[in-house]
Structure formats: C-alpha cells, structure tokens
Amino acid sequence: SNEWIKVASLAEVPEDDVIGVMARDRELALYNLDGEIFATDNICTHGHARLSDGFVEDGEIECPLHQGKFCIKSGKAMCEPLTEDIRTYPTRVEGNEILILIS
Ligand code: FES
Numbered sequence: 001s002n003e004w005i006k007v008a009s010l011a012e013v014p015e016d017d018v019i020g021v022m023a024r025d026r027e028l029a030l031y032n033l034d035g036e037i038f039a040t041d042n043i044c045t046h047g048h049a050r051l052s053d054g055f056v057e058d059g060e061i062e063c064p065l066h067q068g069k070f071c072i073k074s075g076k077a078m079c080e081p082l083t084e085d086i087r088t089y090p091t092r093v094e095g096n097e098i099l100i101l102i103s
Contacts, residue, residue: 004092004099011096013037018061020052023100028089030098031072033059037091038072039100045077045084 007021013032020042021028027042029051040061042050049065056062060069060078068082075088090101 002101002103005102006097007039007100008098009096010037010093010098013098016056018052018054018056020050023102026102028100029061030091030100031056031061033072037093037098039089039091040070040072040075041087044068044082045086046082051086 005023007023008030013019013030015032015035018029018031021030029040029042031038042052044051044063046068047065049063051061051063053064054062059072061072062069066081069078070086071078075086077085092099
C-alpha cells in the first residue's frame with residue numbers, strides 16, 4: 001500500500017547536501033537541490049556503501065566507495081562502475097516536514 005511517511009524536517013537537509021533517513025525499514029537518502037527535496041534509496045546499487053556519505057555535485061550524487069554517480073532527480077546511473085539505476089521516491093513538503101511516498 002502507498003503511504004506518505006514523515007522522514008525529516010526541512011532544516012535537517014542543508015542546501016546542496018544529502019542526509020540518510022529511515023522510512024519504515026528502508027534506508028533512504030534525502031537531497032536538497034536548490035531548495036527542492038528529492039529521495040533515493042541510500043544503499044548504492046553497486047556495493048554496500050551509503051550515498052548519504054557521498055558528495056552532491058551538479059545534481060548528481062557521487063558514491064563514496066568507487067565514485068559511481070547517479071542523477072539525483074531520475075536515479076539514473078551516469079558512469080562506471082554502476083550498471084543499475086537507483087530507485088527514487090516522490091517527496092512532498094508540508095510546512096516544515098518532509099514526507100516520502102513509500103509503496
Ligand atoms: Fe557505489 Fe561501488 S559501491 S560505486
């Protein structure tokens with residue numbers, strides 16, 4: 001079933017940065033790109049690394065382990081060694097709260 005889940009407050013995600021959050025039993029990465037909020041799975045599709053430990057640059061997240069890059073908005077894998085895109089989630093801001101749609 002689809003459900004909007006509160007995962008963080010806006011103030012917790014600095015501009016052009018990423019944090020890791022839990023939504024139910026899922027680890028997600030939350031991004032703030034110029035004030036707009038995006039969400040992806042937090043565990044890289046290539047190995048066991050957390051994207052929230054990586055770097056946000058030009059709308060992409062760079063994995064800290066082998067420097068694979070994903071497009072934050074689409075989840076698309078942009079370069080080697082990545083072969084699989086990362087899952088993205090719809091986000092919504094209500095007042096000061098960030099909600100993620102989990103299905
Ligand atoms: Fe992310 Fe290898 S674990 S690029």
